[in-house]
Amino acid sequence: MATYLLEIGLEDMPAHVVTPSVNQLAQKAGKFLKEQHLDYGKITTYSTPRRLALEISDLAAKQADTEEDVKGPAKKIAQDAEGNWSKAAIGFTRGQGMTVDDIVFKNLKGVDYVYLHKATAGKPAADILPGLIDVVKGLTFPTRMKWGSYDFEYIRPIHWLVSLLDEAVVPMQILDIKAGRTTQGHRFLGQPVELHSATDYKEALRGQKVLVDAAERKALITKQINEIAAANHWEIALDANLLEEVNNLVEWPTAFAGRFDEKYLAIPEAVLITSMKDNQRYFYARDAQGKLVNAFIGVRNGNTEHLDNVIRGNVKVLTARLEDAAFFYAEDQKKSIADFVERLKTVSFHDKIGSMAEKMARVQTIAGLLADQVGLSEADKAKLLRAAGIYKFDLVTAMVGEFAELQGVMGEVYAKLAGEDPAVAQAIREHYQPISADGALPASLIGTLLAIADKLDSVMSFFAVDLIPTGSNDPYALRRQAYGIVRMIAAHHWAFNVPALQKQIVQALTAADQLSNLDWTKNQAAVSAFIGDRVAQFLSKGKIRHDILDAVAGSATVDVEAMIDAAALLTQHQDDADFKAVMEALGRVVRIADKNPTLEAVNPALFENSTEKALHDAVSKTKASYDAQPSEANYQALRALTPVITDYFTETMIMADNEQVRTNRLAELTGLATLIHQFGDITAVIVK
Template sequence: MTKNYLLEIGLEEMPAHVVTKSVEQFAQRTEKFLKENRISFNSIEKFSTPRRLTIFVKGIADKQTDIDIKAKGPSKKIAQDADGNWTKAAQGFARGQKMTPDDIFFEELKGTEYAYIQKHEDGQKVEDILSHMDEVIKSITFPTRMRWGSYDFEYIRPIHWLVSLLDNEEVPVKVLDIKSGRMTRGHRFLGEDIEIDDAKNYVEKLKSQFVIVDASVRKQMISDQIDKIAKDNDWDVDVDPDLLEEVNNLVEYPTTFYGSFDKKYLEIPDEVLITSMKDNQRYFYVRDQNGELAPYFIGVRNGNSEHIENVVRGNEKVLVARLEDADFFFKEDQKKTIADYVEKLKSVNFHVKIGTMYEKMARVHQIAEHLADIFDLSETEKKDLLRASDIYKFDLVTSMVDEFSELQGVMGEKYAEIMGETKAVAQAIREHYMPISSEGALPKSKVGAALAIADKIDSIVTFFAVDLIPSGSNDPYALRRQAYGIVRILNQYQWSLNFDGLQNYLEDNVTVPAKLDLSKHTKDIDDFMIDRVRQLLKKDKIRVDIIDAVAGGSNVDPIVMIDVAKVLQNHVSDDDFKIVMEALGRIVNLSKKAKFGYSDDLTVDDSLFENPSEAKLKEQVAKINNDNAEDLFKQLAALRPTIDSYFDENMIMAKDEKVKNNRLTQLVIANHLIANLGDLSKVITK
């Protein structure tokens, strides 16, 4: 016989962004709890509002599953003495199983007899297990937590009530001084406290008190109401899914309405209007059938339609106040020049340990000039890049960005165009922030992409220089995201950038305060960037061993590493892949015996050759080019027969010192090429 179990946690209003994740976690931890306690069930439904997290377990068993346990004890020679009497070890084993020595039997395991006890354990009633659901409630984690009263206990918000019902019977659960019952609370303003007579009636009971507990039903109500408003007014409304999710978690009973504002505010850039409506007020913005922003907005009320006209007027008043500010800032900002704003950046800190924003832009200019040559930008692109690098942070000191920080970069682009900068320069100012999230959109222009890389490189090397290095989950300056952004941009434009060479250039050519030592963490920065390449390759589902191989190679150029990983991944299924890896591996391993490393002036002396394979290996290695990973792999794979002959015919560690070193030189030169494919010893072959 199965039943239904309901557990509701009643809270003060939670932040919208934690509601969905918290109820999902609640369900996951409940599932784990039930499985660990041998309680079978059909499914778990989730319900949530800003004031409650609820799980509804359907088809829950009325008791734990019975189990038969075969417990293993000591060996027979320890369990019994020479006369066959039970030893203390056997008695202790039986006692620990809540049985007697008479229940012990012996079975052989790998040639040795051991004591065993077979026992049957009846399952407890489900009510007895569910009374411990407070463990699940307390186990839920949140991004932020608070205390209340005199308790040390921390939670997302204070708990005010609990409902715990198995069908129509209460199951006592207690958290702090809150004891569960069957009373829940309706809508804060429209509903009343109500008794849940049976778990299956939970949804309907709360609906009668103006609470829609099913988040998916609530969300659909909002979407349908927005669609109706849009159709009735011939509007086009782009329902942003993130905003819809946020609004849905702010209300218990949604009623959608629309308001308007004066057309004069449409002279403000669309981005400012959208930010005011969407980000600041949680409104959905409206476009006409021509795609132009219309002077209307759609909001969602936590309540019914009664006196909705008052709600509309109040929201219009709040929005117009913000638009008035935006209009004022927009006009005032244009009274100054870009040069005025750049000058103000001399007194704005980038970071107190590093210097000002003005100084950062000067460094980025130097980095950008170097990157322009590496990336082979045209003269026009280079000119635009350098101009953008001189001014790209200017909007940080405008009134608009001071009030609407979400618009940094966006207003820089708008003001730059208004003040006569080229479209490419203006676009780069906006794009240098991209990507603004781990998998966010990338710059669409080469100038913007190069500026974004230069800016992020400066941030990484300067923060590392003052020992502000990410550790564990601590990354307050989002350096991991910025480094991953660099790798993604390089990959998008297929730009090669060796970080070893780049750091050497920065140390010698970029002007930094004397307190900044850019050479301090060169290896750490290399490893930091390699980890970001790992991140990209994992996302692309490259095999872990191949990722380890390219990460362990000699190259710190993300594009080369990515290309090599893809080449190895494409060839692992080749029939001869294993024997190719083994042949190249022999060169890698034996080259380590050389007491010298690779250098461009290493030469092989033909006069010391004793076998034809030595000359053949030299000839073939000399023809190998390293233009791209695919060609390199094929050329190295083609060496396999020669490598086999070479090792069959030649003793590498010959008694003649000159012959030995000559052969080791051949291997070191070949290994230098192989190293461009990474550390092949990490590639798993079958």
């Protein structure tokens, strides 16, 4: 068994790219080896900002020998009546690297076919491994660049390649870079090092001040930070994302502590944390009581030499940012929220839609409708409307102009300073949530309704001007916003009939003269379908069968909560002993009714047998107590109809010759189908 080392040496990569890229390299290399029938034991990944590397251990010396029987054309096609080989037979054997002399016939289901028995000797690993260069070239990255006069694109320019099978170089080349055994040490503390063997890699680079094991590097950073914190009696929140980012910015980490002037603690905590964590990649510190202290911990890509100069430089950079923040904070407090709201009239939401002030006015109207729909108290509705009337004001503050990532956060801070109700201030911060597919949802009811209103307005207004996402193109993040709406509705179990709500919104905007000359009606169906797709996406992340998902997605009306409840109920009963019988009976009703919908009233005088009366009475009774939304009671009611439906179809010919009788029976089934449709398109459910 051998060890193979592959290293791609690059200019410094963005930190967020390093880990996904080396994992992708390992996954694709493993797939390559499997496809090449080259056995191996383990793939170990190594990575730094300047390198992506794999160590493949217990690698087989050669491919496994393979034997297989390859099926060709039928004998009657392979030979003519005289037994001569046809072009089809000759071409088949040639394509397999064999001749017609190697053909044998095998009988398969009464027909003779041509077969070839192929025995292939495995090639040496050294002959296979150069093919990994295609894996290197095939890595995908969020951004790519060219360099020199080359057309080739990669995350960063490639400067060296190492390709070693034990002690031997495995040749491969990319552009003008030929693989060898020389790797590069730390940019400032190390030297190039020639590797004697693939297994020398990790320790040889340690000697050149490079820790290639990302887990080891992260553990060392954590240890150093904890030691500094303990020595100063600080509490450090080791944010996992920040730790991962810092880990992928350094090759030889050395943590250090710095202090800034206490006067800057008067700045809102969120600003201090953003300045340290997001802008400078520092870990902020708290005292034992949880109060932020005027200190930070950074991580240097180097050793302890001249560390005092490094600390002074970092403090100087941070102080400059905090000085700006203090100035912006003071300037913003010279203006009122009303001043900022007035300025929003000159800030464009989108040039085809209107200003940010116009958007806020629409959102306030939508929020009022939502408040009434969910039964919000008058006091809370007043707070919601106040929040909706000002919630974007911080976009024109000096602080958010400098620290864009603090939008919403500074809105809450400034709202509190201005004496706004805490619930209003909280909603201003929360309306951006969720900020990602799996991001945190607003914690407050008012914040949730404001977030839904804001996102719903965005979706509807962009659709109104035909700016509809296509393919992977979604520049305004409408998919994320619609998915956020679905998640919030699901969390609160609110009824959310999208077409009906759109109609109410358009009526309300018309009454308030807030249409902004946009046609809010032309793409309403597209909006409903768009949100319906997000419901399907939401359900697909749960343990929902694909056929049940298809059934729910086929609902005639996009009602978010109804679709979610229907999927849950069908899933809950999918293993029932009578699930097949229930779905078949209900599905038969739907197929006939949907093909021949009849809205006339059912006339009992036209019944010709007892099963018609039995079904009519049962359906009438079910309608009288049927819940407006999918429920367990509704499912059980439909389930109870199954034997009645079965008897009905056994005794009744729906498409009777008598037109009145036929129409009457179709009207009965149409009424029942309306109840069944509450659970989506039942005919999509697969039963065996």
